[in-house]
Amino acid sequence: MSWRHNVSRRFTASTVVIALASGSVAAYQLVSVQDEIRIGREAQQEIRRQTPEVGDPLVREYVQTLGAALVGHADGADYPYTFSTADYRELNAFALPGGPVWINRGILDAATTEAQVAGVLAHEIAHIAERHSARQITKGTVANGLLGLLGAMIGDNGAGAAAARVAAGLTANSFMLKFSRDDERDADRQGVQILRGAGYDTRGLIEFMQVLDAQQGRAPGSVAQFLSTHPAPASRVRDLEQLVAANPGGGRRDSAAFGALKRRLAQLPAARQMPTR
Numbered sequence: 163m164s165w166r167h168n169v170s171r172r173f174t175a176s177t178v179v180i181a182l183a184s185g186s187v188a189a190y191q192l193v194s195v196q197d198e199i200r201i202g203r204e205a206q207q208e209i210r211r212q213t214p215e216v217g218d219p220l221v222r223e224y225v226q227t228l229g230a231a232l233v234g235h236a237d238g239a240d241y242p243y244t245f246s247t248a249d250y251r252e253l254n255a256f257a258l259p260g261g262p263v264w265i266n267r268g269i270l271d272a273a274t275t276e277a278q279v280a281g282v283l284a285h286e287i288a289h290i291a292e293r294h295s296a297r298q299i300t301k302g303t304v305a306n307g308l309l310g311l312l313g314a315m316i317g318d319n320g321a322g323a324a325a326a327r328v329a330a331g332l333t334a335n336s337f338m339l340k341f342s343r344d345d346e347r348d349a350d351r352q353g354v355q356i357l358r359g360a361g362y363d364t365r366g367l368i369e370f371m372q373v374l375d376a377q378q379g380r381a382p383g384s385v386a387q388f389l390s391t392h393p394a395p396a397s398r399v400r401d402l403e404q405l406v407a408a409n410p411g412g413g414r415r416d417s418a419a420f421g422a423l424k425r426r427l428a429q430l431p432a433a434r435q436m437p438t439r
């Protein structure tokens with residue numbers, strides 16, 4: 163135990179901001195792959211505590227199997243990727259540093275092909291593989307919750323007790339990263355590569371943008387969070403069309419497992435509404 167444990171959360175976080183502002187190269191090096199994995203693991207424990215997960219084994223296994231198949235085609239470090247499904251009706255997906263990926267059941271309900279779901283997961287995997295959170299920490303634009311965790315881990319020599327305490331005081335939303343436009347384009351670009359590598363129709367991600375658009379017309383609230391953390395679908399579609407046109411070539415769109423998933427989803431009780439804070 164050290165005196166740092168008694169320092170307020172706010173003070174710990176601002177200490178890190180000052181340290182980061184002093185030099186961007188040093189800040190990037192400050193966040194190693196191991197740091198990312200530790201930050202992500204702490205945040206993941208807290209999100210898991212706060213988030214209702216889909217309990218149905220078929221749904222869980224479907225998402226985990228699809229995610230694992232895509233990860234094999236991602237560049238970058240060998241992160242311990244995990245794929246979790248939140249039992250929320252809204253269309254949302256996000257990545258934590260170092261491996262955890264979340265997808266809301268709303269996306270599975272709205273998707274009409276496996277390639278669309280694969281597109282969403284591939285995009286989130288790309289954020290992790292390309293270390294976008296480390297870049298954000300360098301620029302001081304990282305999500306507050308993650309910054310607090312980083313501060314606690316530095317103050318704690320990585321022991322984790324302080325980080326766990328900080329995490330427990332934060333909402334799941336405060337761990338969600340809002341990436342820059344460049345990072346989003348980068349994630350779409352690598353997402354398309356991952357899709358192609360795994361043998362999927364790369365139009366899946368474009369089609370998912372169209373699903374989002376349609377959903378926005380029907381139920382704007384169900385896509386509000388996704389749209390607040392991602393560029394407008396229309397601009398992504400323009401960029402994606404170029405990426406896909408540059409490397410055309412078919413690919414898988416569906417599977418028997420996707421059909422089974424859709425039938426199971428139709429039998430489950432309705433997903434819950436995401437808390438708005």
Ligand SMILES: [Zn+2]
Binds near residue numbers: 285
């Ligand atoms: Zn993104």
